[in-house]
Amino acid sequence: MQNTLFNDTINGIKRERPPVWFMRQAGRVLPPYLKLREQYSFRDLMLDPILTAEVTLQPVHELGVDAAILFSDILVIPEAMGMDLKFTDKGPIFFNPLSESANQISSLIPDGSKLQHIYDAIDLIREDKPEDVSLIGFCGAPFTTFCYMVQGNSTNHSFTEAIKLIYNDRKKAIAILELIADFSIEYAVNQCKHGIDAFQLFDSHAGLIPSELYIDLILPYVKKITNAIRARKTPVIFFPKDIGYAMSHITHDIADFVSIDWQMSINDARKIIDSKVGLQGNLDPRILSVNSTESIKTELEKFLPFGKNEYKWIFNTGHGLSPDNSFENVKYVVDWIKNTNWNRA
Numbered sequence: 246m247q248n249t250l251f252n253d254t255i256n257g258i259k260r261e262r263p264p265v266w267f268m269r270q271a272g273r274v275l276p277p278y279l280k281l282r283e284q285y286s287f288r289d290l291m292l293d294p295i296l297t298a299e300v301t302l303q304p305v306h307e308l309g310v311d312a313a314i315l316f317s318d319i320l321v322i323p324e325a326m327g328m329d330l331k332f333t334d335k336g337p338i339f340f341n342p343l344s345e346s347a348n349q350i351s352s353l354i355p356d357g358s359k360l361q362h363i364y365d366a367i368d369l370i371r372e373d374k375p376e377d378v379s380l381i382g383f384c385g386a387p388f389t390t391f392c393y394m395v396q397g398n399s400t401n402h403s404f405t406e407a408i409k410l411i412y413n414d415r416k417k418a419i420a421i422l423e424l425i426a427d428f429s430i431e432y433a434v435n436q437c438k439h440g441i442d443a444f445q446l447f448d449s450h451a452g453l454i455p456s457e458l459y460i461d462l463i464l465p466y467v468k469k470i471t472n473a474i475r476a477r478k479t480p481v482i483f484f485p486k487d488i489g490y491a492m493s494h495i496t497h498d499i500a501d502f503v504s505i506d507w508q509m510s511i512n513d514a515r516k517i518i519d520s521k522v523g524l525q526g527n528l529d530p531r532i533l534s535v536n537s538t539e540s541i542k543t544e545l546e547k548f549l550p551f552g553k554n555e556y557k558w559i560f561n562t563g564h565g566l567s568p569d570n571s572f573e574n575v576k577y578v579v580d581w582i583k584n585t586n587w588n589r590a
């Protein structure tokens with residue numbers, strides 16, 4: 246692993262400033278991405294390793310971020326198990342959600358060969374990326390992936406059918422979670438073998454269930470995946486969104502870093518999370534839709550006292566960028582993080 250700013254920080258080595266990247270930095274706000282999308286569908290971009298590599302590196306060239314995240318989607322895992330997926334204007338849709346019939350688990354057959362194009366893209370990205378930039382691999386955590394597989398779409402933000410299955414038929418829910426976890430391990434370990442610098446596990450919907458249920462039922466699957474990745478000497482960032490005080494259960498045996506959502510203050514997060522675990526986050530991404538950079542600057546300055554003393558910290562937003570954020574505002578944040586004197590002794 247090279248001594249990039251990102252790699253050093255994630256390995257606990259003190260550097261002059263925090264590294265900066267954004268969840269959903271590829272796509273959404275980048276002019277060259279939006280131009281490519283006039284010609285290619287999202288799926289085209291994900292399936293062609295050359296286009297995937299190009300889009301993955303666009304934020305590096307356009308924004309100057311310190312890390313690139315692989316351009317793909319968490320739903321490639323259910324799709325490679327045979328589920329029929331479509332990305333629409335209203336978000337992703339599965340035409341055969343698992344809530345509809347009792348017998349569908351047996352139809353899920355993980356086919357690792359369907360993910361080969363992603364490993365090919367990682368090889369290309371590593372050849373093309375600047376040396377001082379790190380590459381982050383990822384997949385969805387079992388619970389969030391489960392939510393989409395059972396619900397079939399994201400128009401119901403409560404994922405009611407998915408949660409009901411956990412309460413109604415625990416055995417079936419566990420069978421699905423296990424299947425996702427085992428296939429995710431194969432996928433994540435292959436990403437490690439192809440040379441990613443770090444791995445982020447996205448549990449964007451973690452906050453939808455009571456925290457005790459999350460800790461007892463879900464966290465063991467998370468740990469199984471993160472352990473397999475860390476056994477390959479690849480550091481792991483875990484993003485359990487909206488779990489509030491349950492963040493105190495994300496100890497160093499689970500992840501190297503946790504990504505903090507925008508609901509929790511980064512200072513409170515530091516107080517309740519194991520000091521061995523580094524933090525990532527957590528600017529509210531909606532501030533990147535404002536008209537003037539003055540209010541962004543005010544929010545950024547609030548991170549100064551934290552960043553002066555906290556070396557195990559990666560700057561990011563508290564959730565992904567969205568299409569209504571402006572490119573100029575996002576670029577302003579990157580430049581501000583890079584040009585600020587963090588006064589680290």
Ligand code: CP3
Binds near residue numbers: 268
């Ligand atoms: O920076 C990046 O965008 C990296 C690649 C990436 C995508 N999706 C590409 C994408 C990553 C890391 C994801 C993760 C993902 N996908 C999550 C977890 C993280 C999070 O944001 O909560 C989830 C829940 C999904 C499922 C998904 N994919 C949704 C709900 C949507 C529609 C809304 C949206 O985020 O745009 C997608 C589509 C999607 N995934 C797009 C991209 C670039 C939009 C495609 C387009 O219209 O150009």
